Amino acid sequence: MMNDDDIMLFADDEPVELAGPDIQQTKVNENIPWKILIVDDDEEIHIITKMVLKNYFFENCPLLMLSAYSGKEAITILKNEENIALILLDVVMETDDAGLQCVRNIREELQNHQVRIILRTGQPGQAPEKKVIIKYDINDYKSKTELTSLKLFTVVTASLRSYKYIKTIEQNRIGLENIIMASHSLFHNQSFCLFAKEILQQITSILHLDNSALYITCQNLSIFEEDCNRKYYVLAATGKFAEKENISIEDAVPKKLYVSIMNVINTQESVFTANSYIGYFETHRGEKAVLYLQWQRNLTDVDRDLISIFATNIAIAFDNISLNNEILSTQKEVIFTLSEVLEGRSKETANHLRRVAAVASMIAKKMGLSDKKVEIIRLAAPMHDIGKVATPDSILTKPGKLTVKEYGIVKKHAALGYAIFKNSTSEMMITAAIIAHQHHEKWNGKGYPQGLKGTDIHLYGRITALADVVDALHSKRCYKEAWSMNKVIKTLKKERGKHFDPAIVDIFLDSIEEYKEILKKWL
Secondary structure, eight states: OOOGGGOOOOTTSOOOOOOSSSOOSSOOTTSOOEEEEEEOSOHHHHHHHHHHTTTOEETTEEEEEEEESSHHHHHHHHHHOOOEEEEEEESSSSSTTHHHHHHHIIIIISOOOSSEEEEEESOTTTSOHHHHHHHSOOSEEEETTTOOHHHHHHHHHHHHHHHHHHHHHHHHHHHHHHHHHHHHHHTTOOOHHHHHHHHHHHHHHHHTOOGGGOEEEEEOTTSOTTOGGGSEEEEEEOGGGGGGTTSBHHHHSOHHHHHHHHHHHHHTOOEEOSSEEEEEEEOTTSOEEEEEEEOSSOOOHHHHHHHHHHHHHHHHHHHHHHHHHHHHHHHHHHHHHHHHHHHHTOGGGTTHHHHHHHHHHHHHHHTTOOHHHHHHHHHHGGGTTGGGGGSOHHHHTOSSOOOHHHHHHHHTHHHHHHHHHTTOOOHHHHHHHHHHHHTTOOTTSOOSSSOOOGGGSOHHHHHHHHHHHHHHHHSOBTTBOOOOHHHHHHHHHHHBTTTBOHHHHHHHHTTHHHHHHHHHHTO
């Protein structure tokens, strides 16, 4: 039972109207309640507090009142319950300072600095208010005799409003950090499609938007200019639009939404509505895109600012991707041109470079390399013999066995190929330099030009070495007939651990059927 000094004086209060701009009496069942933890060793305190706050609503949300009867029990509840907004905490419970120790544990052990803490005491002299306010991270300190129903209403309202603002600031801080990190990661994506997919994943995660109502539209550069209605298509989509990728927006979205999107495109101005955003982007290079977002919750001004920040980085990233794609296309064109020059010097080696590229990329993929590295190897592998541009035709097309001197000239092509690409800063050209330099090195160290051994030989060189030799053995040359598949396999097994990396030999032997398909394609 309560002592007389502990009784909260509700009887002398005027009736309290629990309504106003923030407080409403109409219960909204679907709204998430505000969690309040009552910590007191007296059961009647719990009963009275819950009775007084029974019809209390803050911003259309009711209260969910939890009970703890000791400081230790309070800590256990806080460890298991998320988003407790307010604690009404008694000072004297299992010990004279149990409440004060509980405050210390909440702030220091649990590192919870968001929950609002109101200390209540029936013995104010035992823990002087000034000393407690200075020493402990609390938000108010009240004698139980002070907490009339009106004052309890006031202190709860002020605490919940404070908690809401703190949570908003924290969420927006995290959101801004995520926006910055997400935007940074987007700059490393060189594919428009993958870039668009990344946008969808990042922004829905960061802002908790309606996933089923978010998609990307982008200009389809392969469509004729005069076909205006087909000029934009869905590049990436999620949720209910997920099946609408790669088709025109006119066919992908409801007519009303289509009209809204086209209005944004025509005016070239992004638009926020109450529950959606249509963002228009145009890069310096002329590529255009539209980002559509939809949400059910109420967005704050900060949420809208975060969307705008993210959208600005999208436009910059599109420029970055476009520029890098052009550089990559130029590099590919150079490589393909050089490959054609090499192939043109010998009819017998026609399609040899394509088969080497296909085999090398097949092996790289089966070794678990990333899609990006597999593609780079596919593009760079045809450059393995680029150094032979300096080898005389009389040697390259000689039908008989080469002399020691002629073979010495041929061997120079590895170092010459490396010299052609070595000064480039492009990953593709650097890969081509490695392959040209090391594709004649052997696992046992008896290759050329450096006599590298085992894993000292770069993986790219080891992969291309096998791809090159396999195709050379299986193909007709001016100095030999094509070997049978069985003879090639027998040679690979014999040279496993000598000429070739054993792991790469095993991968190739397990992929013979795929190799046969490559042969059919590039006869």
